[in-house]
Amino acid sequence: MPANNAKAIAKARTLPADVIILDLEDAVAPEAKEDAREGALKAAYTGGFGHRELVIRVNGLDTPWGADDLEALARAGADAILVPKVASPRDVLRYHEALTGAPTELQLWTMIETAGSVLRLDEIGALAKSTRLSAWVIGPNDLAKEMRSRQTPDRMAIAPMLALAVAAARAHGLCVLDGVCNEFRDLARFSAEAEQGAIFGFDGKTLIHPAQVDPCNAVFSPSQADLTWAQAVIDAFALPENAGKGAIQVAGKMAELLHLDDARRLVALAQRIAKATA
Known part of the structure; x- marks a missing residue:
């Protein structure tokens, strides 16, 4: 959720979710980036998320805001920093190095949402042994945009990449989360997509609306x-x-x-x- 949406963050503290991701990147307009950073800092320092892990998605280091995001948030008390647009092992190393001096328990999560990243899954995953890298989050929207593919209910265009991402994550001991379903009003479609993700072997799924939480939990919890x-x-x-x-x-x-x-x-x-x- 956008980190500059205080009302949404307050509601997040009550949701039966495992992780709350506060976004400074795609969900925030350029003119609101600094307000979002302050919102994320306030939320992290205030706490109150209970058992839920708090993850903050920052802007990329190649943007005007990325370096400041990392400097401000590395010691704010979040469980992980989620970084976007990773395309190579070198990108992961840049973020790992940028977090030097942060608490040792701070994890590094990366989006898998570029053509380059899906072609280097094994190389990127191998860095889990020597860096803070601990989890991947699939980014189907950016991946489809870069590939110029169509997003269909069966996710045919990216299905092979989803399977490879799970295989590479398992090979290197990473948690891996399926990407968002944009159709937040169509819970039948969401549930079908979540079921597909569970079949692939994902550990869970990222969500964009509170209505998706219960059906997601139903799919990914053992029956x-x-x-x-x-x-x-x-x-x-x-x-x-x-x-x-x-x-x-x-x-x-x-x-x-x-x-x-x-x-x-x-x-x-x-x-x-x-x-x-x-």
Whole structure:
């Protein structure tokens, strides 16, 4: 949400979201950039976001505002700085270096929204080992603009890139969030797109309207059926007679150790959700 919208920020503190992203970039007109920066600073210092992570999307270093954004916000208490228009590993290193001296826990998130970035996903992802880089956010609008592609409900033009982004993120231990759905009044379309993102393996989805929060949570939260199966797999592998086995039968289905890992992940996710919403 625009960082100069105090009313929206106040509402954000009450939403059942995991992350609040305050935007200084695309959602803010040039003449309002400095006001947005002050709004982000005030929100970060005021706090009150509870369990929600606070992320601030700054302007790029190649703009008149980017360097000042980073200098002002690096120590404001946000959980992460989100940077736009990354096209190469060198871009990530520039932002990492610009954050020298910031608290060690401050994360660096990058938008994946340029043709250059999707061609260098592995190289960019590899920097997670040596920089603050910890998460990617897909930017379908800028990507479509650069590619001159059409945005259709099935996202056919960028589907291969979405899959590659998830694969590269997993290879390098990054969190990866699906991009926004512009049709915030069409919740059926939003839910279908969120389901698609979950099928690809995204950790979640970025949103542009409070109405999208509940359907997003419904898609990305484990269902009761998923949790029942997961617990059955965990319990079955814990039985003495299954000790040391790599594959067993659970409720008439074959379960391998890879399913055990996934089951534990789902149960842990459900526990985190329950704690956050308690």
